[in-house]
Amino acid sequence: MRRSLLWFKHDLRLDDHPALIAAASSERMLPVYVLDPKLLQQGQLGARALGVHRARFLLESLLALDGALRARGSHLLVVQGQPEHILPLLAERLDISEVVTHEEIAPQALSEIARLRAKLGQVPLRLVPGHGLLQASELPCPVEQLPAVYRDFCAVMEERLVVFQPLAAPERLPAIPEAAVELLMPPPTLSHLGLGEPIHIADSAFPFSGGEAAAQGRLRDYLWDSQGVRQYASARDSLIGTEYSSKLSPWLANGCLSVRRVVADLRRHEAQYGRNESTQELWRAVLWREFFRWTLVRRGEALFQAGGLKATQQAPTAVDERFLQWTQGRTGMPLVDACMRELAATGFISKRGRQVVASYLVNELRQDWRHGAAWFEEHLLDYEAASNWGNWAYLTGIACDPVRSQTLNPLLQARRFDPEAAYVSLWLSELRALPVAMRHTPFVLSHLQLNALNYPRLEHVPESWQPYLPGAAA
Numbered sequence: 028m029r030r031s032l033l034w035f036k037h038d039l040r041l042d043d044h045p046a047l048i049a050a051a052s053s054e055r056m057l058p059v060y061v062l063d064p065k066l067l068q069q070g071q072l073g074a075r076a077l078g079v080h081r082a083r084f085l086l087e088s089l090l091a092l093d094g095a096l097r098a099r100g101s102h103l104l105v106v107q108g109q110p111e112h113i114l115p116l117l118a119e120r121l122d123i124s125e126v127v128t129h130e131e132i133a134p135q136a137l138s139e140i141a142r143l144r145a146k147l148g149q150v151p152l153r154l155v156p157g158h159g160l161l162q163a164s165e166l167p168c169p170v171e172q173l174p175a176v177y178r179d180f181c182a183v184m185e186e187r188l189v190v191f192q193p194l195a196a197p198e199r200l201p202a203i204p205e206a207a208v209e210l211l212m213p214p215p216t217l218s219h220l221g222l223g224e225p226i227h228i229a230d231s232a233f234p235f236s237g238g239e240a241a242a243q244g245r246l247r248d249y250l251w252d253s254q255g256v257r258q259y260a261s262a263r264d265s266l267i268g269t270e271y272s273s274k275l276s277p278w279l280a281n282g283c284l285s286v287r288r289v290v291a292d293l294r295r296h297e298a299q300y301g302r303n304e305s306t307q308e309l310w311r312a313v314l315w316r317e318f319f320r321w322t323l324v325r326r327g328e329a330l331f332q333a334g335g336l337k338a339t340q341q342a343p344t345a346v347d348e349r350f351l352q353w354t355q356g357r358t359g360m361p362l363v364d365a366c367m368r369e370l371a372a373t374g375f376i377s378k379r380g381r382q383v384v385a386s387y388l389v390n391e392l393r394q395d396w397r398h399g400a401a402w403f404e405e406h407l408l409d410y411e412a413a414s415n416w417g418n419w420a421y422l423t424g425i426a427c428d429p430v431r432s433q434t435l436n437p438l439l440q441a442r443r444f445d446p447e448a449a450y451v452s453l454w455l456s457e458l459r460a461l462p463v464a465m466r467h468t469p470f471v472l473s474h475l476q477l478n479a480l481n482y483p484r485l486e487h488v489p490e491s492w493q494p495y496l497p498g499a500a501a
């Protein structure tokens with residue numbers, strides 16, 4: 028009897044899941060998720076890979092996946108440990124014929140797969156393409172010839188009218204091997220993982236909950252019910268609210284939603300309601316993700332090095348107390364602090380917010396960008412290696428883009444994207460005592476006044492902020 032072990036990783040869904048389809052042709056199939064406790068330990072750059080928000084979303088996604096598998100006659104086995112130890116043990120004990128999983132692109136995941144393959148010995152490990160929008164064979168040119176700059180990448184990809192045909196979830200699945208039944212247990216809770224509960228703070232972005240049903244609900248709502256997608260181009264730089272962008276990223280990152288399904292639905296929406304600037308912008312947003320994925324495939328480890336893809340010596344390498352202040356949302360620059368507090372409280376911030384805080388850390392505070400990227404890795408619900416490290420490298424000016432760095436003037440950004448100071452008021456309660464007009468510039472107040480507010484003082488107000496200070500325009 029053929030028995031497959033299906034190894035779920037960041038593909039926690041049944042819809043459009045090529046590895047699941049491949050494994051489901053066996054007589055017995057054991058779906059397994061391995062939660063590696065190493066992810067909960069501090070890494071070399073001081074942050075954990077899996078913080079409390081990410082862990083909460085992951086555990087919810089696992090519960091939802093188990094429910095969906097049960098509804099089709101299967102189960103999810105969740106085990107804590109390292110895949111290269113756990114999976115060979117299971118394979119031996121349950122007489123598994125092959126292990127099936129999706130292909131990976133990040134260096135750490137690739138070496139994990141290599142270690143697993145070695146430990147599996149005679150049991151074949153089948154890698155199925157499945158995470159990205161396009162597989163290598165669907166690219167318009169060989170991977171090495173893909174443009175290294177986003178604009179050129181878009182030009183190659185944008186008009187490529189691929190008709191994405193995602194695979195439907197199977198209605199029934201093979202039962203798990205009989206001997207596996209006694210191994211089943213509920214997934215761990217946050218406190219089992221030693222993480223405690225996230226504090227619930229009024230959401231400024233979205234009440235994200237893990238799992239495929241929640242993901243499909245959001246996709247349906249954004250494209251069909253509320254049709255928020257039709258305002259995407261004008262709304263996407265806002266900082267507050269559920270509708271300023273699709274909010275699909277946490278589900279895409281955990282694989283609760285397939286990116287091919289997103290694009291297939293976007294194309295259907297366009298066929299029914301027409302293509303507009305917003306639907307095109309959303310397609311280009313998805314292409315950013317694809318761009319960074321292929322950048323990681325081509326450049327691998329180089330993306331994580333201090334000098335980035337340019338291997339330059341110019342990127343700052345300092346890490347001092349200013350990095351700590353940045354993480355705590357206590358730099359004295361209100362827009363930056365508000366974003367960092369939203370991130371810590373909810374695990375999410377807008378793209379605009381991410382750009383502002385990343386640029387501030389690197390260009391104003393001159394801190395090592397890799398520490399910022401690692402902090403994001405711990406906290407972002409939507410953390411993905413390629414998108415996170417790729418965007419950080421891009422903002423730092425050490426990606427392949429000809430632009431040296433994407434320096435953003437944070438005060439100009441505050442004036443433009445938070446003109447009524449609603450966002451900083453939401454997250455920085457200590458500034459609510461000030462008149463609205465002062466909430467972006469508390470640093471012009473005296474020491475005494477700032478102390479009374481319990482808000483930190485900025486060491487230095489850059490020259491470039493002068494035109495945006497109170498009264499400057501008059």
Ligand SMILES: Cc1cc2nc3c(=O)[nH]c(=O)nc-3n(C[C@H](O)[C@H](O)[C@H](O)COP(=O)(O)OP(=O)(O)OC[C@H]3O[C@@H](n4cnc5c(N)ncnc54)[C@H](O)[C@@H]3O)c2cc1C
Binds near residue numbers: 274407
């Ligand atoms: C410093 C920094 C770090 C980032 N880290 C991540 C990360 O770890 N994971 C992540 O998914 N995104 C990351 N982004 C990109 C972007 O901020 C988020 O994808 C976006 O804010 C998610 O919200 P949304 O789903 O509403 O996006 P929308 O604006 O609705 O876009 C739709 C989808 O397109 C993709 N996308 C859009 N912009 C980008 C982009 N610049 N890069 C890659 N994909 C993009 C995402 O999958 C997103 O869900 C980062 C951006 C910056 C500046």
